[in-house]
Amino acid sequence: MFLGGVPPESDKPAGIWYSAAMNSTTPWTAARLRGLKGREKIVSLTAYDFATARLLDESGVHLVLVGDSLGMTVLGYENTLPVTMLDMLHHTAAVARGVRHALVVADMPFMSYQISIPHALANAARFLKVGAHAVKIEGGELRVPLIRALVENGIPVLGHIGLTPQSVQEFGGYKVQGRTPAAVAALLRDARAIAKAGVFAIVVEGVPPAVAGKITAAVKVPTIGIGAGPQCDGQVLVIHDLLGLGGDWKPKFVKRYAELGVAAQAAIAAFKRDVAAGTFPGPEHCY
Ligand code: KIV
Numbered sequence: 001m002f003l004g005g006v007p008p009e010s011d012k013p014a015g016i017w018y019s020a021a022m023n024s025t026t027p028w029t030a031a032r033l034r035g036l037k038g039r040e041k042i043v044s045l046t047a048y049d050f051a052t053a054r055l056l057d058e059s060g061v062h063l064v065l066v067g068d069s070l071g072m073t074v075l076g077y078e079n080t081l082p083v084t085m086l087d088m089l090h091h092t093a094a095v096a097r098g099v100r101h102a103l104v105v106a107d108m109p110f111m112s113y114q115i116s117i118p119h120a121l122a123n124a125a126r127f128l129k130v131g132a133h134a135v136k137i138e139g140g141e142l143r144v145p146l147i148r149a150l151v152e153n154g155i156p157v158l159g160h161i162g163l164t165p166q167s168v169q170e171f172g173g174y175k176v177q178g179r180t181p182a183a184v185a186a187l188l189r190d191a192r193a194i195a196k197a198g199v200f201a202i203v204v205e206g207v208p209p210a211v212a213g214k215i216t217a218a219v220k221v222p223t224i225g226i227g228a229g230p231q232c233d234g235q236v237l238v239i240h241d242l243l244g245l246g247g248d249w250k251p252k253f254v255k256r257y258a259e260l261g262v263a264a265q266a267a268i269a270a271f272k273r274d275v276a277a278g279t280f281p282g283p284e285h286c287y
Pocket of ligand 1: 066067
């Protein structure tokens with residue numbers, strides 16, 4: 001288990017993304033992550049609790065995103081719209097307690113940043129006060145004044161364009177974006193505008209790979225793709241999807257690296273059998 005410092009060879013999890021930079025004990029900052037463009041792929045996953053955050057941090061993940069996907073993965077909502085500031089603050093604080101090296105980014109929930117710039121600044125500051133290092137906001141050109149205000153006030157911002165889930169009602173579902181030349185041009189305008197306004201990186205979600213490639217080439221900051229193909233400067237996934245904890249449905253862009261849901265069901269069934277048969281607890285579990 002890597003608890004800080006340079007992990008010995010034997011402690012490096014096989015197949016996980018170690019590099020000279022990742023072995024560094026220096027915590028990741030928004031500025032350092034921005035500097036990875038063209039040098040090293042950015043690895044990001046979501047976390048909503050202390051234990052998962054610690055696992056990600058110990059595995060060398062660069063950026064831990066406390067996504068508002070919390071609404072579906074943990075709170076059981078149908079989409080991200082009901083998620084509140086209090087939900088996000090509670091889970092961001094737990095994640096921050098589990099992270100020593102990664103950059104912790106808190107997703108600003110629906111209507112916490114759209115009402116006015118002072119309202120958004122006050123909300124964003126609350127995330128930094130509970131341990132986040134940066135915030136994520138959805139949207140393109142429209143968000144330029146807000147991004148400028150956040151960055152000027154010392155709050156690093158991760159942008160998010162393409163299939164932005166807080167616009168699910170406007171999109172009429174989770175539909176791939178950037179399907180027409182006009183839509184691609186708008187995405188490129190959005191990416192350039194928010195990069196110029198000061199985001200340190202941009203999540204690009206739900207667009208064809210060639211479109212993500214164009215966006216990636218058009219901006220100096222790294223792009224982090226989800227459902228956007230391999231041409232981005234990094235990738236992010238929802239941890240529940242990666243671990244097989246999200247139920248049976250699997251979106252096309254997800255690769256399941258484990259089936260923990262199936263394993264958990266088997267373990268719970270075995271416990272139930274043991275309790276019913278009186279074989280748990282055994283003598284070795286008794287004081
Ligand atoms: O809420 C979320 O998890 C996200 C993604 C980019 C993974 O916004």
